[in-house]
Amino acid sequence: MQQEQAPTRSLPLAGATNFRDLGGYTGQGGRPVKWRRIFRSDHLAALTPEDQALLAQLGVARAVDFRGKAESAAYAYALPGIAYHPLAIEPTVVQRALDLQRTGRQLTAQDAVGLMQDTYRGFVHDNAPRFAELFKLLLASDTPTVFHCTAGKDRTGFAAALILLxxxxxxxxxxxxxxxxxxLYQRPPGMGSHAPEEVLAVLWRVQEEFLDAALHKVDTEFGGLQPYLVDVLGVDAAAQTELAGRYLQAAV
Structure with missing residues (x-):
């Protein structure tokens, strides 16, 4: 008997390069995360009609947008049959980089890594209400959902890490x-072209040190993932059991 092939993680969209499925990873009790329930992506404003048809085929019915107000206004979208949930997290790294440059300093790759780590630490506390809202949506219904920011790497990356953990x-x-x-992610041409390439290579990519900075803050300031989920995000034991029931495959 031929073994059933797992669905593809990355989905081939013309208008988004970082659209992918969180399914298939082994979670608690050896139960895999269900495929085709939770997706993460870069922004959805450039999706083609064919892309939109694929999302409809996947049953995607909710889009959670973590972009800040100016970002979402510059590249707004409305997708037929998909409910739009803005959970704005304003981008801070560009502003901090500009502030550094105004002091007359040439921004280095090392500066950029530090800025990104600070940004991720900010997610943990300053932006906790947004991530709490994401969990509320996932608990309200297991209808297929995509969440995204602009590049689908930082705000989206931390959200995906929280869900999977x-x-x-x-x-x-x-x-x-x-x-x-x-x-997967392809930086749009001309984006941030005023900074040195070594700095852009940090800002437009991800490094272990970025996510580690956030998770270290969760561990040291909140006592680990469990207290953080319960005390900060409002995801108590009952909610965690509910999430496992909705998004993990049943034990065989």
Whole structure:
């Protein structure tokens, strides 16, 4: 008997390069995350009619947009049959980079890594209400959902890490998923062309040090993932059981 092939993780869209499925990873109790329920992506404003047809075929009915107000206004979208949920997290790294440059300093790759780590630490506390809202949506219904920011790498990357960790996916596997952005995401031509290429190579990619900065803050300031989920995001034991029931395959 031929073994059934697993669905593809990355989906071939013309208008988004970083659209992918969180399914298939092994979570708590050895139960895999269900395929075709939760997707992560870069922004959806450039999707073609064919792309939109694929999303409809996948049953995607909710889009969660983590972009800041100016970002979402510049590249707005409305997709037929998909409910739009804006959970704005304003981008801070560009502003901080500009502030550094105004002091007369030439921004280095090392500066950029530090800025990105600070950004990720900010997700953990400053932006916790947005991630709490994402979990509320996932708990309200298991209708196929995509969440995204502009590049689908930082705000989206932290959100994906939280979801997978909550479902019991090991941290090294979560990191592997996070780093897939470097293989998939294609930076739009001309974006951020005023900075040196070595700096852009940091800002438009992901590094283990970025996600580690956020997870280290979760561990050291909140006592680990469990207290953080319960005390900060409002995802208590009952909610975690509900999430596992919705998004992990049933034990065989």
């Amino acid at each position: 909550t479902l019991g996916v090991p941290r090294d596997v979560v990191m592997h998923d996070y780093l897939l952005t470097n293989t």
